[in-house]
Amino acid sequence: MISLSEPSAAVNVHTTSDIVLARRLARELAARLGFGRADQTRLATAVSELTRNVIEYAGSGECKIFDTSDSSFKCVKIIVEDHGPGIPDIERAMQDGFSTGGSLGAGLPGTRRLTDSFMIESNPGLTRITISLSVRKNNP
Ligand SMILES: Nc1ncnc2c1ncn2[C@@H]1O[C@H](COP(=O)(O)OP(=O)(O)OP(=O)(O)O)[C@@H](O)[C@H]1O
Numbered sequence: 234m235i236s237l238s239e240p241s242a243a244v245n246v247h248t249t250s251d252i253v254l255a256r257r258l259a260r261e262l263a264a265r266l267g268f269g270r271a272d273q274t275r276l277a278t279a280v281s282e283l284t285r286n287v288i289e290y291a292g293s294g295e296c297k298i299f300d301t302s303d304s305s306f307k308c309v310k311i312i313v314e315d316h317g318p319g320i321p322d323i324e325r326a327m328q329d330g331f332s333t334g335g336s337l338g339a340g341l342p343g344t345r346r347l348t349d350s351f352m353i354e355s356n357p358g359l360t361r362i363t364i365s366l367s368v369r370k371n372n373p
């Protein structure tokens with residue numbers, strides 16, 4: 234297990250190739266920890282959506298990937314943050330179909346459904362979204 238201060242991977246997010254890298258690193262950590270294929274895909278999809286938002290609405294940001302497993306649970310925690318304008322109305326932004334970008338408005342609500350925990354903190358100058366996925370270990 235690695236403490237939250239030391240990510241197992243961190244990606245500066247500026248371009249679509251950074252999205253691809255962040256996706257891959259999240260999937261690789263999940264695979265290494267023994268998450269199944271569906272959970273690996275859930276995490277990769279969540280990372281895609283959050284990092285895509287960073288590029289679209291803030292220009293750039295960072296994605297940090299942590300192994301927060303303990304003796305009972307395998308757990309991946311991911312923090313995606315940016316220094317853009319922030320999300321003025323988080324409740325609206327979490328609704329299916331709400332988009333200020335002329336898009337589907339499915340990214341944030343979809344990500345919440347895909348993950349076990351989902352938290353948004355957002356103010357002008359700092360938006361931080363923290364997600365995690367965990368599964369119980371099969372302890373004999
Ligand atoms: N990092 C961010 N900074 C500022 N605003 C954001 C950020 N992420 C999301 N938002 C706001 O929240 C809204 C909803 O985001 P969400 O990802 O659900 O939908 P979308 O990006 O508009 O469309 P889709 O993801 O379906 O292509 C966005 O339209 C935008 O207004």
Ligand SMILES: [Mg+2]
Pocket residue numbers: 282285286339340341
């Ligand atoms: Mg989006």
